[in-house]
Amino acid sequence: MDDLLRRALMLPPRASSAAAGLDHLHYVVLGCALAVALVLFGLLGWFVVRFRDRPGHARVRPGARSRRFEVGLAAVTLAVFVTLWIGGFAQLRAMRTPGPNALEVYVVAKQWMWSFVYPDGTAAEDELRVPVGQPVELLLTSRDVIHSFYVPAFRLKQDAVPGRMTSLAFTATEAGTYDILCAEYCGAGHSRMRGRVIALPAADYARWLVAHDAPDLARAGARLAHERGCLRCHDVRAVAPPLLGIYGRPVPLADGSTAIADAAYLTESLMDPAAKVHAGYAATMPSYLGQLSAADTAALVEYIREARP
Amino acid sequence: MSEPTAPPPSFWTEPRGVRTWLATTDHKRIAILFFVGTALALMLGGTFALILRVELVVPDHGIVGAHAYDKLFTHHGIVMVWMFMIPAIPGVFGNFLVPLMIGANELAFPRLNRASFWVYATGACITLAALIGGGVDTGWTFYTPYSTTTPTAVAVVCVGVFVLGISSVMTGLNFIVTVHTRRAPSVPWMKLPLFVWTIYATSIILVLATPVLGLSLALVGADHVWHLGLFDPAAGGDPVLFQHLFWFYSHPAVYIMVLPAMGVVSEVVSTFAHNRPASYGGIVVATIGIALVGFFTWGHHMFVAGMSMFDTGMFGALSMFVAVFSAIKMFAWVITFYRGRVVLAAPVLYVFTFLFLFLFGGMTGVAVATSSLDVHWHDTYFIVAHFHFIMVGATLTAYLAALHYWFPKLTGRRYSEVWARRAAVAVALGFVGTFLPQFLLGNAGMPRRYYAYPEEWQWLHVASTCGAGLLALGLGTTLVYLGVALRRGPPSGDDPWQSRGFEWRTPSPPPAVAFSAPPVWERDAYSYEDEVP
Numbered sequence: 001m002d003d004l005l006r007r008a009l010m011l012p013p014r015a016s017s018a019a020a021g022l023d024h025l026h027y028v029v030l031g032c033a034l035a036v037a038l039v040l041f042g043l044l045g046w047f048v049v050r051f052r053d054r055p056g057h058a059r060v061r062p063g064a065r066s067r068r069f070e071v072g073l074a075a076v077t078l079a080v081f082v083t084l085w086i087g088g089f090a091q092l093r094a095m096r097t098p099g100p101n102a103l104e105v106y107v108v109a110k111q112w113m114w115s116f117v118y119p120d121g122t123a124a125e126d127e128l129r130v131p132v133g134q135p136v137e138l139l140l141t142s143r144d145v146i147h148s149f150y151v152p153a154f155r156l157k158q159d160a161v162p163g164r165m166t167s168l169a170f171t172a173t174e175a176g177t178y179d180i181l182c183a184e185y186c187g188a189g190h191s192r193m194r195g196r197v198i199a200l201p202a203a204d205y206a207r208w209l210v211a212h213d214a215p216d217l218a219r220a221g222a223r224l225a226h227e228r229g230c231l232r233c234h235d236v237r238a239v240a241p242p243l244l245g246i247y248g249r250p251v252p253l254a255d256g257s258t259a260i261a262d263a264a265y266l267t268e269s270l271m272d273p274a275a276k277v278h279a280g281y282a283a284t285m286p287s288y289l290g291q292l293s294a295a296d297t298a299a300l301v302e303y304i305r306e307a308r309p
Numbered sequence: 310m311s312e313p314t315a316p317p318p319s320f321w322t323e324p325r326g327v328r329t330w331l332a333t334t335d336h337k338r339i340a341i342l343f344f345v346g347t348a349l350a351l352m353l354g355g356t357f358a359l360i361l362r363v364e365l366v367v368p369d370h371g372i373v374g375a376h377a378y379d380k381l382f383t384h385h386g387i388v389m390v391w392m393f394m395i396p397a398i399p400g401v402f403g404n405f406l407v408p409l410m411i412g413a414n415e416l417a418f419p420r421l422n423r424a425s426f427w428v429y430a431t432g433a434c435i436t437l438a439a440l441i442g443g444g445v446d447t448g449w450t451f452y453t454p455y456s457t458t459t460p461t462a463v464a465v466v467c468v469g470v471f472v473l474g475i476s477s478v479m480t481g482l483n484f485i486v487t488v489h490t491r492r493a494p495s496v497p498w499m500k501l502p503l504f505v506w507t508i509y510a511t512s513i514i515l516v517l518a519t520p521v522l523g524l525s526l527a528l529v530g531a532d533h534v535w536h537l538g539l540f541d542p543a544a545g546g547d548p549v550l551f552q553h554l555f556w557f558y559s560h561p562a563v564y565i566m567v568l569p570a571m572g573v574v575s576e577v578v579s580t581f582a583h584n585r586p587a588s589y590g591g592i593v594v595a596t597i598g599i600a601l602v603g604f605f606t607w608g609h610h611m612f613v614a615g616m617s618m619f620d621t622g623m624f625g626a627l628s629m630f631v632a633v634f635s636a637i638k639m640f641a642w643v644i645t646f647y648r649g650r651v652v653l654a655a656p657v658l659y660v661f662t663f664l665f666l667f668l669f670g671g672m673t674g675v676a677v678a679t680s681s682l683d684v685h686w687h688d689t690y691f692i693v694a695h696f697h698f699i700m701v702g703a704t705l706t707a708y709l710a711a712l713h714y715w716f717p718k719l720t721g722r723r724y725s726e727v728w729a730r731r732a733a734v735a736v737a738l739g740f741v742g743t744f745l746p747q748f749l750l751g752n753a754g755m756p757r758r759y760y761a762y763p764e765e766w767q768w769l770h771v772a773s774t775c776g777a778g779l780l781a782l783g784l785g786t787t788l789v790y791l792g793v794a795l796r797r798g799p800p801s802g803d804d805p806w807q808s809r810g811f812e813w814r815t816p817s818p819p820p821a822v823a824f825s826a827p828p829v830w831e832r833d834a835y836s837y838e839d840e841v842p
Contacts, residue, residue: 010749010769022685029679033672040643040668044661047646051582052653059841062584062648070591070637077636081629081675088679089622095681096618145455146548148613148688152754155685159614161549162454163542166615179763183688183756185448186455188375191759272542289543 015178015199016154017171018095023155025087032080095156098169099135104263106301107140108294109147109160112189114180117298120209121217126195131205132175138168139263141271143290148184151197157183163272163289165264172199221303224296233285240285241278247305252279266301319721319818334419335821336404341719342426343400346433350392351784353437357385359781362743362774368764375760379446380461382758386449387466391473392433394704395562398569399480399515400429402711403508405719407484409812409819410502412493412828417486425479432476436469448758450559451525453540453551457532467530474519474526477565481515484508495830499593502811502834503579503586506593507572510600514561514568518604522558525551549614556607563700564603568596570707571638574660577710578642580808581657582649585835587641595634602630612683621680628678635671639664650840652806655729659710662737663703670699673748691751694744702740709736709787716791717805721818722798728790735783742776810834 005027006014014020051057105128106117116124130136140149140160149168150157153176158168180195200208225231225243233240241251250258251265254277259265268275270292273285292300320337330338361381364371373381404422408415416422439445439462447456447463456463488501488509501509528539529551538544540551579586586592608616608624616624642664651657673695677683686692713729716722746769755766762770804813811834815823 010753012754022681025679026676026682029672029676029682033669033676036672037668040639041665044643044646044664047643047649048651048653051646051649052651053583057650059650060648061838061841062587065588070588073640074591074633074637078629078633081632082626084675084679085625085629088681089625091679091681092621092684093618095684145458146452146614148756150688150754150756152685157613157684157687161615163548164615179754181754181756185379185452185758187446187459188379188760190379191375191756191761272545274545287543 012152013174013176014153014155015172015174015176016151016156017173018091019153019155019173021091021094025084025091028087029084032084096169098137098167099171102135102137102169103130104137104139105130106263106294106298107138107149107160108143108297109140109149109182109193110143111145111187112182112193114149114193114195115294117217117295118209119217119298119302121220121295121299122209123295126180128180128195128197129205129208130172130197130199131202132172132199133202135169135171138170139267140166140168141267141294143294145186146184147182147186147193150181150183151178152181153178154197159184163268165267167264172197175199175201217299217302218306219303221299221301222307224299225303230300239281241281243304244307247307251276253277254279254281254283261304263301263305266304267297270297270300317721317816318820319816320821321720321818323821332423334415334423336408336416336419336422337719337819337821339422339426340401340403340405343396343404343429346426346429347393347397347401348788350388350433351397354385354388354393355781355784357381357388359777361385362777364760365762365770366767366774368767368770369761376446378760379448379758380444383445383448384440387436387445387470389701390449390562391470392429392436394566394701395473395477396429396480397566397704397708398573398711399484399508399511399565400426401708402504402573402715403480403484403511403569406715406812407487407505407508408491409815409823410505410810410834411488411491411496412811412824412830413487413491414822414824415491416483417490418483421479421483425476425483428472428479429476432469432472432474434469435472436466439465439469450555451529451551452555453529453532453546453548454542456529457536457540463533464530467526467533471523471526471530474523477515477519481512481519484512485516488512493824493827493830495828496811499589500833503575503589503592503596504569504572506596507568507575510596511565511568514565514600514603518558518561518565521554522562525554525558528554549611552611552614553607556610557604560607560610561600561603563696564599566700566704568599570663570703571596573707573711573714574642574663575638576810577656577660577714578645579835579837580714580806580810581652581654581660582646583652583807583837583840584645584647584649585837587644587647588637589835591637592641595637598634599631602627602634606631609678609680609683612680613687625678625680629675632671632675632678635667639668639671649837654713654806655724655726655733656710656714658730658733659706659713659736662733662740663706663710665737666698666702666706666740670695670697670702674699685754686751688756689751690747690755690757693757694747694751697744697747702744705740706736709733712787712791714806715812716794717801718812718817718819720795720798721801721816722794723801723805724794724798725790728786732783732786732790735779735786739776739778739780739783743773743780744776746770746772746776809836 108115116128142160142162147160178197182193246261271289274283277283442462445461445466540546540548606628803817
């Protein structure tokens, strides 16, 4: 029955942990719409036939208005809509929360391709390999205009915005190859900005990783931090906040709030340093937007994460 | 040219001459000018749509290239939104009917009204001039940083739409002041025809929201020309800020389009059911409610743009209130037919189509406001189909219902009822045929604004294009028989539908000056009680 409905509605096969729940809510909303339509248009049809203008049609005075009926009808409608909203919002929260030990993959979109960088430094164009059953968190940004990472089989989508880091969490449930589409209009190549997610059984994924024998990402990051001169400032406590041991910690900000020094915060600080300035430091850091490749950015973040004082 | 009867003097012929038409401050003549403008816009925007639909019959290159395709959907949106749907019902029927419905001879500011038409015409010409300069490829939403970096004529279009916005504000201001100050003594607020209430609510949105559109387009245009970096992260700008600014106008703009459509439906339903609206008070409250809540739902366009969970939740929940207010109206319209004397004619056939599109357009709106489902549907053909149902379908069917209902009022003539019914059926089947397959395409995952698509979706695109052809046929037919009726239609009499509406209590077509003294109307605009023994 489930599969029949899915096919009738032209929904793609399901390959993520979020897909089934979304489809089921879809059926519920569609069911509500059809039920309301049946009742309302049934009534309308009956009224139109029963009270149509014809010889001998005798008018009857319509009943008096009942405010209680009107308010009650509106309240029931509101209750139905709010119930749907609660269901959908709860579902969205669950979808957006990455599972434990999520594999983080950096995604950089540009006209008109997708680049992926893995924690071990492996980089790939237009092809994202993920292990089935393991939570994955994608950290997305864009090099030029806004794009949107969309995998219909996962029922998931997230905009990739230049200067921002957005995230998308999922767990692939079925091994296979699925289309990645760009869902935000980005110019003449928009409809050709396609990639593939290849969901591999865990053992195959591990084999693929080994086969790549990639350089260690954190080590690459350490080298980069020296080359780019990051440590010339970030080693001097008076000039810039130290990087060692900061990852995952709360950072007091100049405006009095705090931020967690996660991948999103660190990437934002690289690309738009003035956005969230560490309390007690002047906003002197230059922006590295367009200066660092996706792989370099990922390497630096990984270096900061791994580094311990 | 055969004239069946010598027409009595009316606003059409008094005073005579082309110059008196161009310089007119008569609200009835300005309505006709707006009709000409919006009808031309509908034809132009429709032509763009047909080219798009024909291109999409094949999965890859068909009749136009990818870049031309991008420009076509951009101009389709711009023409249809700002040159057709926003001014269509307020500019034509609002202008013509609001004074007649409140017992006034004019709007409060007749010269401002004249200016609003000519500013509209100027804005439309500037916007179309961009086509000569090669057109724009941003989509009608002008998302930054694409719009600030594309080499196409963005600044020209921004100026054009800015000017169109000025016309909107003029129209809105005029209606607000008119409803407050020009009502005849026998038309207190709670006896205002429902159409006037919706024009009033729409005018509030026009005046409050349009300046924000002007602001955001001015910023995009300036950024495009002078590279200010307002929305460029490398220069400290924020591309998502533009989306907030744009949707702060463009979401309420949906209600600018659909509220007057609802007003038309309330009038047509009451007249053809020969019944008082089931809940006048409920419809008024819902009208004002939609206008106000509509200002706080813009964020539901940005659920996957990186917005916080809290904002996503709030915007989703607030959107549900719009749905409740819409549902109240839907219930009221259906119940109005109960124990009425239902006459089936072309206007009410259009209203049936409206109700169908409005219900499914509205419920798909509820579906995307649940927020989780929007993650799959956002920016796909599901959204395209959803907003074409609720915004375009509702506005277009109400515009056609209004045109058929008030055609005798405007012209004093009748059109061919047989052809009108045929066209109404063609429009209904054509519209549903165009967009029902697009809901399925969205389910399947087809993103909008795609030039090329995987082959397995081709049959749905073919079906959609067939629907569009039928829709175009219906609209073309309408143009022909209404054109014939305008010249040779038999006289309609003053009140051919036996309506109790205030606007039917003047001659059809009305003379240049409709009321020699403030009218005294003892019965309100929905007083069908005398039909009941």
